[in-house]
Amino acid sequence: MTAVIEMPEVATTTTAETVASLLGVTKRYVNGVVALDGLSLSLRRGEIVALLGPNGAGKSTAVKLMMGLSAPTSGSVGIFGGDPRDTATRLRTGVMLQVGKAPEMLRVREHINIFRGYYPNPMPYAEIVKAAGLEGIESRFFGELSGGQKQRTLFGLALAGDPDLIFLDEPTVGLDIEARRGMWTQIRSLAARGKTVLLTTHYLEEADALAHRIIVINKGKVVCEGTPAEVKSMGSGAMTPGSNSPQQALKIIRCATTLTAQHLEAMSGVTRVELIGTLTSITSSQPEATLREMLALDEQLHSLEVQSPLLEDAFLALTSNNS
Amino acid sequence: MSTASIALAPTSTGGFSRDLRIFANEIRYEFLRALRTRAFSLATIGFPAMFYILFGLLMNRGESLNGVLVAKYLLGGYAVFGSLGASIFGIGIGVSMDLSAGWLELKRASPMPPLAYVLSKCCMAIGFSVIIVSVLTLLGISFGHVHLTLGEFGTIAGLAAAGAIPFSCLGLVLAFTVPPSSAGGIANLVYLPMSFCSGLWVPLRFLPHAIQVIAPITPTYHLAQLMYASLGATAPGTVLNHCLSLLGFTLIMIGIAWIAFRRREQNS
Numbered sequence: 001m002t003a004v005i006e007m008p009e010v011a012t013t014t015t016a017e018t019v020a021s022l023l024g025v026t027k028r029y030v031n032g033v034v035a036l037d038g039l040s041l042s043l044r045r046g047e048i049v050a051l052l053g054p055n056g057a058g059k060s061t062a063v064k065l066m067m068g069l070s071a072p073t074s075g076s077v078g079i080f081g082g083d084p085r086d087t088a089t090r091l092r093t094g095v096m097l098q099v100g101k102a103p104e105m106l107r108v109r110e111h112i113n114i115f116r117g118y119y120p121n122p123m124p125y126a127e128i129v130k131a132a133g134l135e136g137i138e139s140r141f142f143g144e145l146s147g148g149q150k151q152r153t154l155f156g157l158a159l160a161g162d163p164d165l166i167f168l169d170e171p172t173v174g175l176d177i178e179a180r181r182g183m184w185t186q187i188r189s190l191a192a193r194g195k196t197v198l199l200t201t202h203y204l205e206e207a208d209a210l211a212h213r214i215i216v217i218n219k220g221k222v223v224c225e226g227t228p229a230e231v232k233s234m235g236s237g238a239m240t241p242g243s244n245s246p247q248q249a250l251k252i253i254r255c256a257t258t259l260t261a262q263h264l265e266a267m268s269g270v271t272r273v274e275l276i277g278t279l280t281s282i283t284s285s286q287p288e289a290t291l292r293e294m295l296a297l298d299e300q301l302h303s304l305e306v307q308s309p310l311l312e313d314a315f316l317a318l319t320s321n322n323s
Numbered sequence: 324m325s326t327a328s329i330a331l332a333p334t335s336t337g338g339f340s341r342d343l344r345i346f347a348n349e350i351r352y353e354f355l356r357a358l359r360t361r362a363f364s365l366a367t368i369g370f371p372a373m374f375y376i377l378f379g380l381l382m383n384r385g386e387s388l389n390g391v392l393v394a395k396y397l398l399g400g401y402a403v404f405g406s407l408g409a410s411i412f413g414i415g416i417g418v419s420m421d422l423s424a425g426w427l428e429l430k431r432a433s434p435m436p437p438l439a440y441v442l443s444k445c446c447m448a449i450g451f452s453v454i455i456v457s458v459l460t461l462l463g464i465s466f467g468h469v470h471l472t473l474g475e476f477g478t479i480a481g482l483a484a485a486g487a488i489p490f491s492c493l494g495l496v497l498a499f500t501v502p503p504s505s506a507g508g509i510a511n512l513v514y515l516p517m518s519f520c521s522g523l524w525v526p527l528r529f530l531p532h533a534i535q536v537i538a539p540i541t542p543t544y545h546l547a548q549l550m551y552a553s554l555g556a557t558a559p560g561t562v563l564n565h566c567l568s569l570l571g572f573t574l575i576m577i578g579i580a581w582i583a584f585r586r587r588e589q590n591s
Contacts, residue, residue, distance in 0.1 A: 029589070029590055030586075030589050031590065064428075067432040068432070069428060069431060069432055070588065070589075087434050087436075090432070090433065090434035091434045093432075095429060095433070097425055097428055097429045098425060099424055099425045099426050099428075100423070100424035100426075101420065101424035101426060102424070102426050102429075103356050103421075103426070104360075105355075105356045105359035105360045106352060106356050106359075110352060110355075114348060114349070114352055115433060117344065117345055117348050118345060118434045119434065120341065141359075157429070161434070
């Protein structure tokens with residue numbers, strides 16, 4: 001189920017040096033759960049890559065492996081050509097994780113300076129404050145900050161070492177629109193300075209606005225990969241992922257029907273069935289055939305509506321449990 | 324000291340002096356953080372002080388036990404109690420919270436030497452142990468007619484500081500094995516019964532026989548005997564015996580903590 005689209009700017013992107021790569025990485029936890037299943041991806045110098053996927057897709061596991069917080073069951077992880085667990089590697093990476101609580105009784109300034117102390121050539125303090133938008137809250141205790149201010153402080157910590165590779169796990173969660181756009185600007189300027197950024201996100205809009213390249217993963221595998229425009233066109237019905245017939249468009253059929261979800265899911269072309277109130281929403285790659293079958297089976301079917309999927313729906317369709 | 328480090332800096336790759344600087348910084352801020360966290364600092368210093376005032380100073384005034392004043396004897400017990408509290412709550416609850424919040428993960432992903440995290444927390448517990456001993460000693464001298472030589476004070480302060488090491492390891496075991504939601508409750512279930520059963524609050528000879536039998540299982544019992552002996556009271560067992568018991572306990576705790584940590588790492 002992997003559909004990798006040819007990149008139009010192949011010439012410009014593949015010549016840049018690879019700074020991080022996962023090669024055929026499988027991660028199986030002790031409890032038997034396979035979080036990553038032969039995943040390969042690479043990050044090149046100066047690009048912003050968005051790792052997109054639903055909860056449990058393996059995004060966080062992929063990031064953890066690249067940060068050297070856990071080891072792959074098989075396959076290899078290379079960061080700057082070295083082991084992610086080496087201090088030499090860690091000196092060149094910065095990380096922003098979803099942290100519920102940092103030590104609350106330390107001031108923002110103190111947190112920043114502790115992290116700056118880990119690196120021989122940290123980013124100047126004033127520059128971090130400016131980049132992360134921490135002016136005015138430097139003397140506050142972490143515990144006193146709002147959710148957005150905490151996020152910005154954690155972003156500041158990721159920048160502390162002036163790293164060449166930055167991992168941002170859901171960086172804009174809890175930020176208002178203005179703060180989110182501010183952080184986007186900062187992320188773009190990092191890439192413009194030759195830094196590589198990998199961000200995971202739930203927001204398609206964010207991936208669309210920021211990323212040079214989007215990698216959609218689900219169930220530990222790459223579902224598709226390409227520029228935002230490519231991924232959008234792919235998901236929004238230009239073609240069915242994995243299918244060889246691009247003419248088949250994904251459509252969403254909404255209607256009131258007596259047919260059960262299990263029955264509908266078994267029909268050919270149906271990728272997703274969802275109950276919304278009294279209506280049933282069916283995503284199908286062969287909408288005409290699906291409709292014909294449904295109409296034949298259910299004479300009471302009414303309130304019928306057929307639409308092209310929205311961006312969000314397309315993303316859901318790409319990552320839903322089909323295949 | 325400063326000349327040595329200047330001479331060292333250009334020759335070394337910066338690895339050792341860098342680590343040392345990070346360690347010092349981490350310890351400084353960990354101590355500051357703990358002091359500012361009132362719920363922690365007031366409770367860990369206040370509890371032993373309050374208990375000592377009640378049982379050591381207000382009750383049994385002027386009486387003697389095992390050759391010394393009760394107020395002096397119990398000073399040793401409550402110093403151990405204080406060290407245990409600072410360690411169990413500082414390390415046990417502290418690491419447990421950092422672990423559940425994902426903060427420990429962020430620290431591990433940074434170039435910080437991993438040991439700096441644990442050592443800074445341990446040093447914090449040591450620092451608090453010394454503060455608690457000093458507060459108790461001041462209370463004893465001021466209100467309990469306790470006479471203490473400087474050497475005796477130095478010894479019990481040193482013992483309280485050293486005791487924070489095995490107790491910190493116990494704290495680590497708690498942090499890595501107990502779910503964060505119940506860590507506070509479990510910590511109290513270890514802290515209070517262990518203190519009572521090893522005779523820190525009320526001397527063992529006044530406790531039921533069954534408790535006197537199980538007391539030597541606890542690390543607090545062995546540290547307390549060292550305290551009593553250094554305060555001039557008669558105490559059972561030899562110094563070597565007590566030290567080996569504490570060392571054994573420390574190694575077992577480190578072993579369990581290491582296994583629990585590895586297991587957690589593989590499952591996370």
